[in-house]
Amino acid sequence: MFNLRKSMALTLPLGEASDQDKWDNGGLERKRQLLIEIVLRSRLTALMVDGDTTCWVLKQELLRSYGVQTLGVDNGRDAIDLIASDAAFNLIIIEKILPVLNGLEVTRQICEIGMRCKMLAVTAYSGESERQAFLATSVDVFIEKPLDLEHLVPILRELDRQ
Amino acid sequence: MDLAALKTQLKNFVQSMFEEGVLDNQFSQIQALQDSTNPNFVEEVITLFCNDAERIINEINRNLGYQNVDFSNLDSYVHQLKGSSSSIGANRLKLACANLRQASDERNKEGCLQALQLITCEYCLLRRKFQALLHLERSIVELETNQK
Numbered sequence: 001m002f003n004l005r006k007s008m009a010l011t012l013p014l015g016e017a018s019d020q021d022k023w024d025n026g027g028l029e030r031k032r033q034l035l036i037e038i039v040l041r042s043r044l045t046a047l048m049v050d051g052d053t054t055c056w057v058l059k060q061e062l063l064r065s066y067g068v069q070t071l072g073v074d075n076g077r078d079a080i081d082l083i084a085s086d087a088a089f090n091l092i093i094i095e096k097i098l099p100v101l102n103g104l105e106v107t108r109q110i111c112e113i114g115m116r117c118k119m120l121a122v123t124a125y126s127g128e129s130e131r132q133a134f135l136a137t138s139v140d141v142f143i144e145k146p147l148d149l150e151h152l153v154p155i156l157r158e159l160d161r162q
Numbered sequence: 163m164d165l166a167a168l169k170t171q172l173k174n175f176v177q178s179m180f181e182e183g184v185l186d187n188q189f190s191q192i193q194a195l196q197d198s199t200n201p202n203f204v205e206e207v208i209t210l211f212c213n214d215a216e217r218i219i220n221e222i223n224r225n226l227g228y229q230n231v232d233f234s235n236l237d238s239y240v241h242q243l244k245g246s247s248s249s250i251g252a253n254r255l256k257l258a259c260a261n262l263r264q265a266s267d268e269r270n271k272e273g274c275l276q277a278l279q280l281i282t283c284e285y286c287l288l289r290r291k292f293q294a295l296l297h298l299e300r301s302i303v304e305l306e307t308n309q310k
Binding site for chain 2: 054059097144148
């Protein structure tokens with residue numbers, strides 16, 4: 001689902017002069033490396049499912065910086081209830097270990113409900129057995145935290161093209 | 163100390179945290195997310211992280227105090243601490259979590275206690291440095307506000 005919007009060229013802020021003053025050459029180079037410019041035609045929506053507040057806030061701000069509307073829940077049961085109530089999202093980002101209902105079970109139930117969207121599992125430890133278990137459900141991408149731009153930006157571009 | 167000197171001090175302090183391996187590039191991404199629409203983002207995230215980390219470390223400590231340790235429960239806490247450490251760029255703390263995870267997997271209580279000691283040390287170091295960083299940031303904001 002999307003609404004057509006005016007094209008937006010979004011970059012992470014390069015910073016005004018006073019911010020640049022905070023950075024030495026190495027810091028500026030790091031900041032330039034973080035700049036990934038993408039043009040979004042659509043207003044994308046994302047559901048974040050993570051019981052950890054720090055991770056939740058960081059992912060929300062990262063998505064917000066690209067103009068993605070986000071909704072977050074901190075446990076698996078609330079995620080299922082939301083999906084079951086016909087809430088629709090372009091992207092679901094889910095952690096493996098969650099209160100009430102774990103991430104793997106949540107992805108299985110989302111699949112059973114019939115929700116179709118991009119699903120990204122972002123978890124603290126990405127062992128091979130965990131990876132295979134998630135990919136066997138409806139998860140499209142399985143990565144280890146942190147959620148980085150190298151994984152996120154191609155996903156946003158793909159969703160925007162759809 | 164004047165504004166320019168304070169900014170240089172902050173810049174050098176953050177750089178030293180990268181060089182010591184206390185922080186990794188993920189922290190740079192967090193700094194890049196702070197802008198005029200979210201001017202206190204770094205402080206908010208650091209505060210959230212420290213509150214959560216202390217809670218988790220205390221819970222792990224409590225769990226390891228029991229005669230029969232619930233290693234499954236312990237694993238959940240380690241998972242969470244590693245995840246938030248990775249997400250904020252707390253590199254050495256993240257690495258310290260690996261030792262605890264391995265000891266927990268092996269059901270090695272003594273190993274867990276030793277690993278927790280390391281985690282506690284790394285967290286205390288990180289917290290001290292974050293406090294210094296935020297103190298510098300607040301001083302800069304105060305000076306900039308006074309100069310307007």
